[in-house]
Amino acid sequence: MSPAAGELAADDQDLAQLRLLLRSRAGLELPAEKAYLVRSRLAGLLAELEAGSLGELLAAVAHGRDERLAQRVVEALTTNETSWFRDGAPFEALRTVVLPELVRRSAQTGRLAIWSAACSTGQELYSIAMLLDPARFLLPQGTVELVGTDLHTALVARAASGRYSAAEVARGLPPELLARYFRPVEGGFEVVPALRAITRFFPLNLAGPWPPLPRFDLVLLRNVLIYLAPEVQQAVVAKAAAQLAPGGLLLLGAAELLLGAASGLRPRLVGGVTFYERVDG
Numbered sequence: 001m002s003p004a005a006g007e008l009a010a011d012d013q014d015l016a017q018l019r020l021l022l023r024s025r026a027g028l029e030l031p032a033e034k035a036y037l038v039r040s041r042l043a044g045l046l047a048e049l050e051a052g053s054l055g056e057l058l059a060a061v062a063h064g065r066d067e068r069l070a071q072r073v074v075e076a077l078t079t080n081e082t083s084w085f086r087d088g089a090p091f092e093a094l095r096t097v098v099l100p101e102l103v104r105r106s107a108q109t110g111r112l113a114i115w116s117a118a119c120s121t122g123q124e125l126y127s128i129a130m131l132l133d134p135a136r137f138l139l140p141q142g143t144v145e146l147v148g149t150d151l152h153t154a155l156v157a158r159a160a161s162g163r164y165s166a167a168e169v170a171r172g173l174p175p176e177l178l179a180r181y182f183r184p185v186e187g188g189f190e191v192v193p194a195l196r197a198i199t200r201f202f203p204l205n206l207a208g209p210w211p212p213l214p215r216f217d218l219v220l221l222r223n224v225l226i227y228l229a230p231e232v233q234q235a236v237v238a239k240a241a242a243q244l245a246p247g248g249l250l251l252l253g254a255a256e257l258l259l260g261a262a263s264g265l266r267p268r269l270v271g272g273v274t275f276y277e278r279v280d281g
């Protein structure tokens with residue numbers, strides 16, 4: 001066997017081991033066409049550990065001396081792309097129809113709970129918070145609970161800080177909302193306390209056991225299913241559906257469709273955007 005072929009075989013083995021790690025820890029798939037990303041995404045971790053190759057890094061994970069290492073490898077391979085009011089149309093549907101409806105319903109139930117279930121750095125949940133500003137809707141204190149969770153612990157901590165750089169706020173945040181809901185701080189902007197008070201962020205691996213959660217009126221499960229193995233997608237959707245209050249809505253990403261997997265959910269078109277409504281008890 002030529003040295004080049006030998007190296008390739010070793011790489012393939014390492015990739016197979018990495019795939020197992022991602023799948024078992026987070027339900028994530030690493031398609032062949034994305035394998036090229038591995039080297040660049042793990043470059044920082046390799047440098048920090050002075051590991052010369054993926055094989056060395058995986059051996060360190062297998063040794064288990066550092067409990068956090070496997071989690072850090074998984075985190076490094078997640079795609080965390082997000083922005084304010086991402087994709088436009090879903091937030092227009094939320095602003096004009098869905099949120100006013102949920103606010104009206106909250107007058108009866110006394111609560112309104114929304115979950116951004118793969119929140120990355122939090123822009124999705126704060127976008128909702130701005131649309132649902134309790135002061136504008138005259139919602140009594142304690143009515144609104146906005147929950148943001150993600151597998152990636154450092155991103156969750158960043159989301160909870162409510163701090164964003166100038167480059168980050170430039171990605172889809174209208175200037176009037178920046179002026180109203182952020183204050184300048186060193187290095188960027190910080191979400192105002194009134195909105196941070198209605199948000200709560202904590203780590204949650206959708207592919208693992210879920211902690212006790214409230215029933216939600218709206219669950220945003222956007223741009224995460226595409227990274228999960230098909231059977232994990234199905235299980236996550238079923239659990240998210242079970243977490244909805246009766247009549248609650250599930251919103252997926254633009255490239256994500258429910259293919260017959262979710263019993264008890266009925267598609268509902270709002271402004272050209274498909275929400276899935278919980279129709280059973």
Ligand SMILES: C[S@@+](CC[C@H](N)C(=O)[O-])C[C@H]1O[C@@H](n2cnc3c(N)ncnc32)[C@H](O)[C@@H]1O
Pocket residue numbers: 026027028078079080081082083086117118119120121124149150151152155204205206207221222223224227253
């Ligand atoms: C592309 S971002 C989507 C962010 C946001 N929902 C949006 O649409 O803009 C995908 C997020 O899913 C998270 N993620 C991946 N696998 C996960 C899992 N098993 N459990 C929870 N979050 C996961 C990643 O850490 C990443 O932050």
